[in-house]
Amino acid sequence: MEDAKKLKEFQAKIDAEIKIEPKDWMPEDYRKHLQRQISQHAHSEVIGMQPEGNWISRAPSLRAKVVLLAKIQDEAGHGQYLYSAAETLGKSRDEYIEELQTEKAKYSSIFNYPTLTWADMGAVGWLVDGAAIVNQVSLQRTSYGPYARAMVRICKEESFHQRQGYEIIAHMAQGTPEQKAMAQDALNRFWWPSIMMFGPHDSDSPNTGNATKWKIKRETNDELRQKFIDKTVGQAEIIGLTIPDPDLKWNEARGHYDFGKMDWDEFWNVVKGNGPCNKQRLDHHKKAHAEGKWVREAALTYAHKEKQKQLVA
Amino acid sequence: MLETPPLANGGREGLKMTTKDALIKYCLRLGDTSLILGQRMAEWCSNGPTLEEDIALTNLSLDFFGQARTMLSYAGELEGKGKSEDDFAFKRNEREFYNTLLSERPNGHFGDTIARNFLHDAFLYHLYSALRNSKDEIIAAHSAKSIKEVTYHLRHSSEWMVRLGGGTEESHQKIQDSINDLWMFTGDLFAMNEVDEILIKEGIAVNLKDIKKNWDNTVNEVLHRATLQRPEDAYMQSGSLEGRHAECLGHLLAEMQFLPRAYPEATW
Ligand SMILES: [Fe+2]
Ligand SMILES: [Fe+2]
Ligand SMILES: [Fe+2]
Numbered sequence: 237m238e239d240a241k242k243l244k245e246f247q248a249k250i251d252a253e254i255k256i257e258p259k260d261w262m263p264e265d266y267r268k269h270l271q272r273q274i275s276q277h278a279h280s281e282v283i284g285m286q287p288e289g290n291w292i293s294r295a296p297s298l299r300a301k302v303v304l305l306a307k308i309q310d311e312a313g314h315g316q317y318l319y320s321a322a323e324t325l326g327k328s329r330d331e332y333i334e335e336l337q338t339e340k341a342k343y344s345s346i347f348n349y350p351t352l353t354w355a356d357m358g359a360v361g362w363l364v365d366g367a368a369i370v371n372q373v374s375l376q377r378t379s380y381g382p383y384a385r386a387m388v389r390i391c392k393e394e395s396f397h398q399r400q401g402y403e404i405i406a407h408m409a410q411g412t413p414e415q416k417a418m419a420q421d422a423l424n425r426f427w428w429p430s431i432m433m434f435g436p437h438d439s440d441s442p443n444t445g446n447a448t449k450w451k452i453k454r455e456t457n458d459e460l461r462q463k464f465i466d467k468t469v470g471q472a473e474i475i476g477l478t479i480p481d482p483d484l485k486w487n488e489a490r491g492h493y494d495f496g497k498m499d500w501d502e503f504w505n506v507v508k509g510n511g512p513c514n515k516q517r518l519d520h521h522k523k524a525h526a527e528g529k530w531v532r533e534a535a536l537t538y539a540h541k542e543k544q545k546q547l548v549a
Numbered sequence: 550m551l552e553t554p555p556l557a558n559g560g561r562e563g564l565k566m567t568t569k570d571a572l573i574k575y576c577l578r579l580g581d582t583s584l585i586l587g588q589r590m591a592e593w594c595s596n597g598p599t600l601e602e603d604i605a606l607t608n609l610s611l612d613f614f615g616q617a618r619t620m621l622s623y624a625g626e627l628e629g630k631g632k633s634e635d636d637f638a639f640k641r642n643e644r645e646f647y648n649t650l651l652s653e654r655p656n657g658h659f660g661d662t663i664a665r666n667f668l669h670d671a672f673l674y675h676l677y678s679a680l681r682n683s684k685d686e687i688i689a690a691h692s693a694k695s696i697k698e699v700t701y702h703l704r705h706s707s708e709w710m711v712r713l714g715g716g717t718e719e720s721h722q723k724i725q726d727s728i729n730d731l732w733m734f735t736g737d738l739f740a741m742n743e744v745d746e747i748l749i750k751e752g753i754a755v756n757l758k759d760i761k762k763n764w765d766n767t768v769n770e771v772l773h774r775a776t777l778q779r780p781e782d783a784y785m786q787s788g789s790l791e792g793r794h795a796e797c798l799g800h801l802l803a804e805m806q807f808l809p810r811a812y813p814e815a816t817w
Contacts (some may be wrong), residue, residue: 533717
């Protein structure tokens with residue numbers, strides 16, 4: 237009875253576009269959905285540091301090195317805000333990290349692909365951050381206050397990342413034949429995984445029901461994917477790169493690009509852990525975490541001792 | 550024995566080193582040291598003990614790269630042969646780098662990195678403090694800007710020295726071992742040669758013997774707060790002034806320089 241009334245009030249707030257805040261009552265499923273989604277988003281930012289981190293030591297100019305390193309730091313910062321947002325739902329960062337490391341929580345599958353050449357630093361910024369922006373702009377209007385506010389902050393930085401990535405690949409596409417080949421190869425490898433970042437087709441997407449009613453998700457996977465494709469095709473054309481999809485063509489009647497079939501077998505395979513880098517990414521995270529244990533313990537012990545000293549004094 | 554690399558006397562063999570030649574070499578010393586520390590600290594990205602510390606460690610890296618770019622660009626300007634910061638960073642060989650031996654030490658574990666940085670930060674802190682009064686305007690301005698960064702760096706590394714020294718038994722032992730292992734590379738920080746002689750006379754550089762006294766005070770004070778022992782001054786390694794480094798530098802450079810070397814025609 238009580239819950240039915242609360243649920244009604246909750247839905248009324250959502251319908252009136254009033255943000256839900258941490259102290260507000262919320263259905264358990266709403267909380268769980270957000271815990272899962274926000275922590276998955278946080279893990280993605282953090283795991284996403286690895287494929288780009290792979291090229292910091294080999295960046296081809298000091299300027300490029302600094303830009304890349306600063307970009308990856310931004311992603312670490314995004315991880316921080318998102319863990320904080322997720323913590324408002326009553327679970328600690330340590331618990332979320334535990335879920336990541338025990339594979340109870342996922343992160344974006346795109347980061348399970350390797351970055352093989354410097355052109356990938358262009359492709360990742362341009363396509364992966366580009367796809368992330370489309371999703372995150374939409375999430376600025378999500379119903380949970382802390383998540384929506386984190387998205388506003390993050391989106392500003394993401395558009396820089398996208399531009400910087402595009403700058404790298406555009407420059408290479410106009411460079412030497414080898415550079416141009418690297419640029420095209422990077423686009424070939426990252427195109428399909430990038431458009432699959434939006435997730436399965438709406439018809440095959442089991443989680444969207446309540447998420448839409450509760451306005452956690454404001455636009456569907458397919459709508460977001462279409463937006464991304466529509467804005468990206470022209471960007472590839474301008475720099476003389478070819479999107480690796482023979483079925484890609486403008487559909488006058490729809491006012492959108494039509495595009496070919498995505499390989500969902502590959503997608504689910506990578507989600508299940510069989511991508512080229514799933515094991516490597518998780519092992520890296522676990523190793524860094526394990527190697528930092530004595531440091532975290534030392535800091536805690538020291539802080540504790542200092543507190544004791546102050547109490548005595 | 551190998552000849553001193555060509556930049557040492559600006560290619561003017563047999564001639565006395567000019568002030569300009571000496572200054573170029575001095576810029577490379579400062580620039581290379583920052584560059585190599587930057588490269589080392591960047592290796593921490595995604596490897597920090599916490600997300601917060603990961604960001605802090607790579608912030609240091611960004612500061613170091615900024616310092617390196619200023620000094621390497623200035624070296625190119627002085628030399629007047631159209632060399633850019635990138636030409637200096639990516640197109641020189643192992644024997645043409647003048648970074649301190651301490652700066653190139655591998656990161657090891659977190660304590661090793663903190664110990665290396667601390668010993669080095671204390672050096673750069675006192676060096677840049679003094680160089681703010683350099684008669685060379687660019688060096689003075691660079692030092693005035695860098696001292697702000699280096700002050701923060703020294704605070705960061707000192708605080709960790711104290712935390713690790715006073716933390717658990719394990720952390721105490723680890724950081725003491727780190728300091729012991731790195732100690733033999735600290736003598737090289739204060740090595741001087743003809744470059745210093747010329748530039749000190751011109752009021753451009755400072756006497757590193759004076760810097761050493763200040764460094765001793767800072768190091769002793771922090772080690773004391775960290776309840777750590779100062780190692781005995783046993784045998785000290787040397788060689789950075791002649792571009793003679795440890796094996797690890799060659800690997801760092803091979804990785805860092807790969808793209809510009811593999812595609813010399815390309816721009817990025
Ligand atoms: Fe991202
Ligand atoms: Fe991000
Ligand atoms: Fe980003």
